[in-house]
Amino acid sequence: xxxxxxxxxxxxxxxxxxxxxxxxxxxxxxxxxxxxxxxxxxxxxxxxxxxxxxxxxxxxxxxxxxxxxxxxxxxxxxxxxxxxxxxxxxxxxxxxxxxxxxxxxxxxxxxxxxxxxxxxxxxxxxxxxxxxxxxxxxxxxxxxxxxxxxxxxxxxxxxxxxxxxxxxxxxxxxxxxxxxxxxxxxxxxxxxxxxxxxxxxxxxxxxxxxxxxxxxx
Numbered sequence: 344x345x346x347x348x349x350x351x352x353x354x355x356x357x358x359x360x361x362x363x364x365x366x367x368x369x370x371x372x373x374x375x376x377x378x379x380x381x382x383x384x385x386x387x388x389x390x391x392x393x394x395x396x397x398x399x400x401x402x403x404x405x406x407x408x409x410x411x412x413x414x415x416x417x418x419x420x421x422x423x424x425x426x427x428x429x430x431x432x433x434x435x436x437x438x439x440x441x442x443x444x445x446x447x448x449x450x451x452x453x454x455x456x457x458x459x460x461x462x463x464x465x466x467x468x469x470x471x472x473x474x475x476x477x478x479x480x481x482x483x484x485x486x487x488x489x490x491x492x493x494x495x496x497x498x499x500x501x502x503x504x505x506x507x508x509x510x511x512x513x514x515x516x517x518x519x520x521x522x523x524x525x526x527x528x529x530x531x532x533x534x535x536x537x538x539x540x541x542x543x544x545x546x547x548x549x550x551x552x553x554x555x556x557x558x559x560x
Contacts, residue, residue: 368480375473402444435548442541453530461514465538472545500549507542
């Protein structure tokens with residue numbers, strides 16, 4: 344290993360970790376977009392399977408990046424953000440894609456007859472959260488350079504999480520008030536629950552970012 348590579352790895356981990364986190368955020372966004380494809384393909388099982396396979400791959404790739412980030416943090420001596428902060432960012436990002444993958448997996452396992460408009464609405468909220476996450480992770484220097492913009496993004500993620508809560512609450516109320524078969528109720532509720540968890544995890548990403556901003560202001 345070149346001495347400059349060793350120096351950069353130990354004393355400037357952001358040169359490796361920041362791009363890794365940005366790559367994770369891109370995979371989160373891609374998986375969210377693919378999930379909406381799955382929901383709109385509820386009449387084409389073979390296409391759903393292909394899309395789910397891609398989501399699984401993205402989730403596995405994020406796991407691999409996460410492990411690499413943890414190794415880099417353990418080896419590093421200095422970082423502009425604390426190791427705990429970067430670990431938290433990596434962990435919360437991973438939680439988002441885990442729940443997106445769980446939503447897709449439940450779709451494949453339960454194979455509901457129809458998904459409904461509220462399911463697509465929830466998936467679109469997940470996409471909007473993922474877009475905002477990707478925006479801030481593509482340039483983490485924003486946390487120091489443009490804190491107002493970073494906080495605005497975090498606050499918008501929080502608003503979207505609340506919107507997701509409202510959609511989920513309305514969905515559950517309507518579902519149990521309808522004459523839908525009990526088994527179909529359970530299937531769709533489980534899928535929606537995972538989607539709602541994805542928005543919760545996205546909000547945790549935003550909260551972690553806000554904590555970092557406050558600590559370094």
